[in-house]
Amino acid sequence: MNEQPGGPYPDLPYPDLMDRVVNLAKRRGFIFPSAEIYGGFRSTYDYGPLGVLMLRNVKDAWWRAMVQLRDDVVGIDAAILSSPKIWEASGHLANFTDPLVDCRHCHERWRADKIEGSCPNCGSTDLTEPRAFNLMFKTYAGPVEEDATVAYLRPETAQGMFVNFMNVLTTTRKKPPFGIAQVGKSFRNEITPQNFVFRTREFEQMEMEYFVPPDEADTWFHYWLDERMAWYLGLGIPEGKLRLRHHEADELSHYSAGTADVEFHFPWGWDELEGIANRTDFDLKAHAEHSGERLEYFDQASGERYVPYVIEPAAGATRTMMAFLLAAYDEDEIGGERRTVLHLDPRLAPYQAAVLPLSKNDALVPLSREVLGLLQPVAVCDFDVTQSIGRRYRRQDEVGTPYCVTVDFESLEDRAVTVRDRDTTEQVRVPIDRVAEELAGRLRR
Ligand code: GAP
Numbered sequence: 001m002n003e004q005p006g007g008p009y010p011d012l013p014y015p016d017l018m019d020r021v022v023n024l025a026k027r028r029g030f031i032f033p034s035a036e037i038y039g040g041f042r043s044t045y046d047y048g049p050l051g052v053l054m055l056r057n058v059k060d061a062w063w064r065a066m067v068q069l070r071d072d073v074v075g076i077d078a079a080i081l082s083s084p085k086i087w088e089a090s091g092h093l094a095n096f097t098d099p100l101v102d103c104r105h106c107h108e109r110w111r112a113d114k115i116e117g118s119c120p121n122c123g124s125t126d127l128t129e130p131r132a133f134n135l136m137f138k139t140y141a142g143p144v145e146e147d148a149t150v151a152y153l154r155p156e157t158a159q160g161m162f163v164n165f166m167n168v169l170t171t172t173r174k175k176p177p178f179g180i181a182q183v184g185k186s187f188r189n190e191i192t193p194q195n196f197v198f199r200t201r202e203f204e205q206m207e208m209e210y211f212v213p214p215d216e217a218d219t220w221f222h223y224w225l226d227e228r229m230a231w232y233l234g235l236g237i238p239e240g241k242l243r244l245r246h247h248e249a250d251e252l253s254h255y256s257a258g259t260a261d262v263e264f265h266f267p268w269g270w271d272e273l274e275g276i277a278n279r280t281d282f283d284l285k286a287h288a289e290h291s292g293e294r295l296e297y298f299d300q301a302s303g304e305r306y307v308p309y310v311i312e313p314a315a316g317a318t319r320t321m322m323a324f325l326l327a328a329y330d331e332d333e334i335g336g337e338r339r340t341v342l343h344l345d346p347r348l349a350p351y352q353a354a355v356l357p358l359s360k361n362d363a364l365v366p367l368s369r370e371v372l373g374l375l376q377p378v379a380v381c382d383f384d385v386t387q388s389i390g391r392r393y394r395r396q397d398e399v400g401t402p403y404c405v406t407v408d409f410e411s412l413e414d415r416a417v418t419v420r421d422r423d424t425t426e427q428v429r430v431p432i433d434r435v436a437e438e439l440a441g442r443l444r445r
């Protein structure tokens with residue numbers, strides 16, 4: 001985490017951007033603090049009606065790029081509750097720890113590597129010696145709480161791919177280079193969850209393990225660095241807010257021969273969105289050793305047998321959604337009126353279109369519903385009849401809806417509607433029987 005000279009967001013007039021986005025997220029139903037009626041619960045969050053749409057779009061965009069548009073990557077969905085044997089083999093039981101210190105004065109707890117010798121709460125330098133704190137959530141499978149029933153909530157989705165390596169290899173007949181992708185929840189008992197959904201104890205990951213011949217690992221590592229940077233840029237993160245940072249040797253995880261982070265310029269400075277690592281053959285070898293199973297690839301053509309190396313692009317879905325919100329947030333003036341607008345890529349916006357009858361008039365609403373029915377198969381739509389049309393445009397701009405489709409009194413005569421563009425506010429008239437095609441065309445990339 002490094003501060004940029006000039007402070008965060010020197011080019012934006014919102015020093016309080018984070019507050020504005022958190023506020024908007026709550027006010028408009030993207031993200032709510034969890035258990036709010038009971039005073040909240042330890043940095044956990046619930047995704048509301050718009051948040052669930054947007055988060056799904058982030059994950060779908062990732063899946064489309066990483067699985068659907070390729071013929072060398074397949075998906076899985078592994079169990080969240082998992083055997084301690086997995087975490088023993090992967091090294092998580094021994095190594096997945098953060099250094100924890102207590103302040104003897106105010107009794108707050110901190111990650112020793114994130115503070116500089118004094119308590120950020122009270123300033124005291126009377127801190128305990130750091131001790132290793134394992135971040136995995138432990139639970140018991142079944143009614144008896146004893147050593148034999150210990151299970152862990154997975155702290156990463158990655159191990160699901162390694163332990164299923166042979167299952168996937170034999171059922172799909174893929175051969176290296178090929179990948180296994182997974183999107184799902186992970187859990188870490190973070191000492192200091194912070195910055196809204198940037199670091200939480202329950203979060204979603206989008207990870208892919210790409211198995212390659214060992215001598216091709218470096219080439220594929222660089223290939224995935226380029227692919228992943230292009231994914232964020234293609235979905236609207238501006239170039240100036242995205243960078244790649246290669247890890248120093250002393251920063252590397254226990255399994256890594258090389259890692260680079262995709263970093264986003266958050267309001268507090270540059271911080272990680274995704275880690276891309278060359279995990280070597282560490283995981284497959286570790287699981288082979290602990291399970292006694294052979295986890296290798298046998299090339300029948302050449303008679304060669306080897307343990308593939310793994311290149312892993314590992315992203316956070318919830319964290320990435322937050323970055324897309326921060327990057328999209330803007331306030332501008334339209335016709336002398338201020339508005340808040342999310343310039344979200346249409347593929348990420350919760351709604352791709354909103355159908356708005358000009359008024360609640362008895363004749364307009366049925367026609368508007370007919371238009372809604374035509375659009376729903378091609379776009380996720382909102383339907384809003386209350387308040388002035390200007391106010392409704394503002395409400396849609398604020399949640400990033402790229403197109404508003406307005407049904408007015410003329411529509412009853414000419415069977416045409418007005419399509420308004422969120423970013424330019426330009427309006428064009430489109431016949432009702434062509435509006436679905438028009439919208440599908442605009443949304444197709
Ligand atoms: N399998 C490798 C792995 O899990 P990681 O860097 O620990 O690597 C990958 O996690 C990504 O998951 C991070 O870049 C981040 O986007 C997301 N992530 C990790 N911990 C998180 C947390 N506590 N809250 C939200 N997202 C998190």
